[in-house]
Amino acid sequence: MSTNPTTIQAETWTTLPPHFRHLRTTSDHSQNQKRGKPLDSFLEGPIYVADLALLFVTDIPYGRIFSIDSTATWSVVIEYDGEPNGLVWNHLTRRILIADFKQGIMELDPVTKELEVLVARYHGERFKGPNDLVMCSDGRILFTDQGMTGLQDPSGRVFMLHPSGRLELIVGNGPSPNGLVLNQHESALFVAMTRDNAVWYVPFMKDGAVLRIGRFSSYYGIGGPDGMAMDAEGNVLVAHSTLGMVFVHKSNGELIMKIRSPVGVNTTNLTWGGEDLRTLYIVESETGTILKVDWHCPGWLVRDSNVEESAV
Secondary structure, eight states: OOOOOOOEHHHHHHHHHHHHGOBSSHHHOOOHHHOOOOSSOEEEEEEEETTTEEEEEEEGGGGGEEEEETTTTEEEEEEEESSSSEEEETTTTTTTEEEETTTEEEOOOTOOOOEEEEEEEEEEEEOOOOOEEOOOOTOOOEEEOOTTBBBBBBOEEEEOOOOSSSSEEEEESSEEEEEEEEETSSSEEEEEEEGGGGEEEEEBTTSBBBBBEEEEEEOOOOOOEEEEEEEEEEEEEEEEEEEEEEEEEOOSOOOEEEEEEEEEEOHHHHHHHHSSGGGEEEEEEEEEEEEEEEESSEEEEEOOSSSOOOOO
């Protein structure tokens, strides 16, 4: 790693309004994942949909998905019996894909509010608890099945859902697989293994097989890496869940920058938006805050191979 990475501070853009906050301890998310800690919200999974000029985020414990417009006005898109976490825009169906810890992989029409479950089982058994997902240009969906796995139980999984409906197991020994991002050629996948406090590098062979998975980067602290993003230069941006920081690495793993949160330590996810995808949005979960950074180059999002538009 670089001995002197640049450090910058993100700025606060908007915060979840008080009338959307519900301080309770009764949610499954609060009881099981936060050990009973009361939460008025826990935001995650940001995506920016250019067609609608809206940023979408999830609220895990209360089963809500919010939209935020350019004036920082918040609206509830949908509230349902689930624990939505990661989001990604499906450029083929023009819908939002949801990794839901409780319900599985879902798809939401942001206009009609129609919501459906795409897949919830593997070989007849329920998932452990999906966390995040990303799309390939040809419509394949990669997602993490984190559940309550960790170093005590390294059985978290990464799946690939093919357009045909076939579900393929890619990784089966993950200690808490979380965020993920594809490289620009879709020849390798970066997976945040939160309880290993590392990002794993998962290369694909020409026939689609996975061989020689390794650690791309390692961290410290009581949490670990969460959501990730990539910019047009191939830099990998990693949000750390308990350090209030985004680590920026070159494609070879060298640490070149740290982005600090001004409001808390739970930086959990991030995405690109704005004009030319030059705005980096970062979610600070426990304070319900959306941060932003003006980036020096465009962000990278998977594109439909048949058109020249970005995935969102």
